Each structure stands twice: as structure tokens, then as C-alpha cells.
Amino acid sequence: MVDQALLMQTAAALRHAQRILIITGAGLSADSGLPTYRGVGGLYNGMTDDGLPIEMALSGPMLRRDPALCWKYVAQLATACLGGQPNEAHYAIAQLQRLKPECWVLTQNVDGYHRAAGSPPERLIEIHGRIAPLFCQSCAAQDPELSVHLQRPLPPLCRTCGGILRPSVVLFEEMLPELALQTLHDEMAKGFDAVLSIGTTASFPYIHEPVLRTRICGGFTAEINPVATDHSAQMDAFFRARAVHVMSQLVSHI
Known part of the structure; x- marks a missing residue:
């Protein structure tokens, strides 16, 4: 059961935010069968x-x-x-991007499901690349x-x-894609009003740095994860849940 008070608090923060970053990891695609x-x-x-x-x-x-x-x-x-194919949470994220023209997605996933769900490629940073095309x-x-x-x-x-x-x-022992990394740095330099981390332990520096920067600058930070991570206690809102159980409800209030 999703905490409704926490849901409304997070929805209000995202509604008032102009620049939003959604960070996604493997947990997001778990409900797609991956x-x-x-x-x-x-x-x-x-x-x-x-x-x-x-x-x-x-x-x-x-x-x-x-x-x-x-x-x-x-x-x-x-x-x-x-x-597999995109799940309800992927589509909810794409809907949020339609509602918020300065909402970006930073994903570690290589499955291409964000694109398939309708996230605009120009506001999608696939930091580990994608499986196709070859x-x-x-x-x-x-x-x-x-x-x-x-x-x-x-x-x-x-x-x-x-x-x-x-x-x-990006295979092991390979560099991150230069263009994706530059885009991330450019957008971080502009700052974010809110960051939502979904289904990731945020263990890589380039993944948790946007969260830390936003928190230091007074922005809103939230996490959706079935288990707590090293960053959960510092978040303004933490949903101990799967993304499919939260995202559609959350976006419906924005």
C-alpha cells in the first residue's frame, strides 16, 4: 500500500518543480520481466x-x-x-515528461524501454548505452x-x-559514452529542482551526484525502491515499493 501522504507531498513537489531529473535503474524494468x-x-x-x-x-x-x-x-x-516491453511505470515517466518540458531521464538501463514508452530521445540520457541497434x-x-x-x-x-x-x-572496462556524459554534466550545471531515483542503488558517482547536488541546493529528492539503499534515509521521500505501484498514481496528481 502506497503512503498517500507521502505520495501527495511528492506530487506537489514535482508539480511545482520546473527542472526535474528522473534516474532509473534495473528495478524499473524488473516488472517488465528483466x-x-x-x-x-x-x-x-x-x-x-x-x-x-x-x-x-x-x-x-x-x-x-x-x-x-x-x-x-x-x-x-x-x-x-x-x-520484454515497457511497463506501466515507463509510460508514467513518459507522461511526466510530456507534462513537464524540462523533465529529463537518466537511465542505467540498456533495454530501450524508455524510448519505446515515448520518452523523448532529446531528454533521455542512456548513460550505459542501449542494446540495439548494433x-x-x-x-x-x-x-x-x-x-x-x-x-x-x-x-x-x-x-x-x-x-x-x-x-x-558500455561493456566492463569501457568508457562511458562521451556525448551522454557531457549532456549529463551540462544539465547538472543548470541544476534541478527535484530528483526522483527509481529502482537503482545509485552506487556509481555519476548516478548519485545529481541527487547530492540537488539536496545541497535545497531541491526535493525522492526514491522508489523495494529495499532501502545507502541514500534512502537522506531522501525527502522514500517509497519502499516497486515503481509500477507508485508512478501512475504519482503522475495522476501532477
Whole structure:
């Protein structure tokens, strides 16, 4: 049961806020059937079938050294993403962005569900990239047919030059996408009136920094998570709940 007083307090804060940041993590997509991720993918805990830590198997160096092995785990992640669809909370977030033209989404998720739900790409920061489309590491050609390639021997090959394709996700030991990082820094420099963190432990500095900055500047901060995180006690509002149980109600009051 959602705390109605807390819901109304949060709705009022978002209603009066001009610049809003919504931070989303794997917990948001859990109700779409995706496992909660650890790192790039949380289909994994510890060692892989090949006896390697997932951080090694699903890494940039492994993609270069043994593309077939790396793609074995990329394919598991891709299959999970393609097997689900946006849930009610994704659509509620997109609705909030329609209501608030300066509402941004910063997501760690690579499933592409925010785009599918209608979040405007120009106000969406996919800080870990997204699973599709694929692109060629040799000639940079794009390939939109991820699902087709998953039915074929891996790694997938470019139809233009025969090079090895890869998804636009940030693998372990790779840098964050420069444009996404710059956009985040630019928007943080402008400041936010309110930040809503959903389904993430906010363990990365670039994820919890907007929360800390907003709190220091007197803005409103809220969190939706089934379990408390290191940041929950400092939030103005904490909903111990799943996003699908809160977001639609919340947006209906804005």
C-alpha cells in the first residue's frame, strides 16, 4: 500500500518543480520481466558458465580477444531485453515528461524501454548505452536486426564489410559514452529542482551526484525502491515499493 501522504507531498513537489531529473535503474524494468542487473547485466552473479567472472567475460577486452565468448553473454542480455516491453511505470515517466518540458531521464538501463514508452530521445540520457541497434567495429555501419542475428552463429558479422558487430552498450572496462556524459554534466550545471531515483542503488558517482547536488541546493529528492539503499534515509521521500505501484498514481496528481 502506497503512503498517500507521502505520495501527495511528492506530487506537489514535482508539480511545482520546473527542472526535474528522473534516474532509473534495473528495478524499473524488473516488472517488465528483466532480472535486476549487476553491472551491465545481472543475469549473472559471480562466475559464468565458462568459469570466468562476468566482469571479464562481458568486457571490452574480451570482445576484442574472443568475440564469440563475449557475444555468448551479450546474447543472453539481448534476449532478455527483446523478450520484454515497457511497463506501466515507463509510460508514467513518459507522461511526466510530456507534462513537464524540462523533465529529463537518466537511465542505467540498456533495454530501450524508455524510448519505446515515448520518452523523448532529446531528454533521455542512456548513460550505459542501449542494446540495439548494433554497429560494426570495422566500418561503423549500423545494423538494426539484432533479433535476426541472435538466431545465427555468434558473433554477428557486418553485411557491408564482414567485420564483427557489437551493441552500443558500455561493456566492463569501457568508457562511458562521451556525448551522454557531457549532456549529463551540462544539465547538472543548470541544476534541478527535484530528483526522483527509481529502482537503482545509485552506487556509481555519476548516478548519485545529481541527487547530492540537488539536496545541497535545497531541491526535493525522492526514491522508489523495494529495499532501502545507502541514500534512502537522506531522501525527502522514500517509497519502499516497486515503481509500477507508485508512478501512475504519482503522475495522476501532477
